[in-house]
Every structure is written in structure tokens, then in C-alpha cells.
Amino acid sequence: MPTAPVTTVKALGFLREKAAGDTSGPPVFRLSNGVLDRHRDRVRPASISVEEYNANNVLLWNHDDCQPAIGTARVYRDGEEWLMEPSFDLIGDLSKEVAAKVTAGTLKSCSFKFVIDGYEPNAEGGLDYTAVRVVEVSITNVPANQESLRLKNNTPPTPAPEDTTPPPPPPSKALEQADLDAVSALLDEKLAPIVAALQALTDEETTEMEEPAPPAPPPPSEAELAAKSFTAVLQGRK
Incomplete structure (x- = not known):
């Protein structure tokens, strides 16, 4: 029966294919998906723990821990897959070169080193790892899992522009x-x-x-006019 070492390195990750013409956003790698690798081994998605790695989430080049880290990485689970999103610090030539090659599509794979806490033999002649602790993640040249490819650029969806067109008036x-x-x-x-x-x-x-209209009064006669004049004379002598 095959036995497992205390720690091992599994090149299980490939760069996700990005959408056509999409050059924005950070790359996302498939770190593990529970399929059988070329060594006939399998890392079950539920068996992976990243708590220890998250305390020191350095990103290395090809598992070379004698070289300074080239950045950091975010490792997270998405259904039956474990994904890795690298962040290159671009400090030093190695980080710049690896980042540029990832962007160009030359480097497409990643892998991780883990401590084995549990395993069992599988029917294919290898091991199924039932409990592992990730301690290191690297960008690599060649993976062990042929299905582990770069999946995409992790670009958030662009919200649709708000439609400011006023609604049409109701039909008359x-x-x-x-x-x-x-x-x-x-x-x-x-x-x-x-x-x-x-x-x-x-x-x-x-x-x-x-x-x-009422009739107009008749004009005064000559006698009335003479009487009015005589009366006025008498009143003037008093």
C-alpha cells in the first residue's frame, strides 16, 4: 500500500483561461478540484485547510523559499474547486518577470505545498488526501493536474448604465x-x-x-317770469 510523506508539493493549479480580449483584473488560478493527478493522487476539496497559510500568505516562484516572495495570494473555495488569486508586488526583477509572463500567458500553472494530516489509498493505486494544511503557494512551469488551468481574469461585472429615458405616455x-x-x-x-x-x-x-322717461316740465310763461321779477325787486328793497 502506498504511503505518504509528512509534507508534499502538488502542482495542481493552472491559470484560468481569460475571456477573449479581456486584459483587465487580476488572474485567477484553479488550485485544486479533487480530480486524480498524474501521480494517481487526489486532494479532496473538503480536506484542504488554508487557515495556516492565510497567516503568512506569501506567493513564491516554483517553491523556491530561498528567494524572496514575489507577492501574496488569496486562496478560497468555490464549490468543488479551490482558487488562487495572486497579487504580484512588482518589487525586484523576479516578481516583475513572473507577473509579466502570467499576463502574457506564458506561465499558466500554480501549485501548493501542504502538510498531510490524513490520507487513504484509492482504487487507482495512489492516495486520496483526507486532511491537508496548505503552507505555501507558487507559480510554476509545469503542473501535475492536467485539468488545472488558469480560469479567467477576476474582473467584477460592469454594472449596466442606468436608463434615464422617461417612460412613454400612456396611450390616449x-x-x-x-x-x-x-x-x-x-x-x-x-x-x-x-x-x-x-x-x-x-x-x-x-x-x-x-x-x-318722465315728460319735461313746460317752460314758464311771460306772466310767471314778470311775477318772479317783481317779487325779486320787492325783496331787494326790504
């Missing part, structure tokens, strides 16, 4: 003749008292205007 309904007749009858009924009152006022004003 042309009134039919029966509707027009009903409206006209209702208006006639409501306006009848007002029309009657206005007509009464108009009739009253017309009647007042048609009444004959």
Missing part, C-alpha cells in the same frame, strides 16, 4: 360620439341653473332700459 383613447353626447348632456344639466339666473338678470336690465 379617442372618445366615441356616444361618449361626447353623454358629456354634453351632463354639462347642460349642471349649467342649466346658472344659465337661467343669467337670463333673468339680463331680462330685468332690458326692462329697466325700455321704461319711458
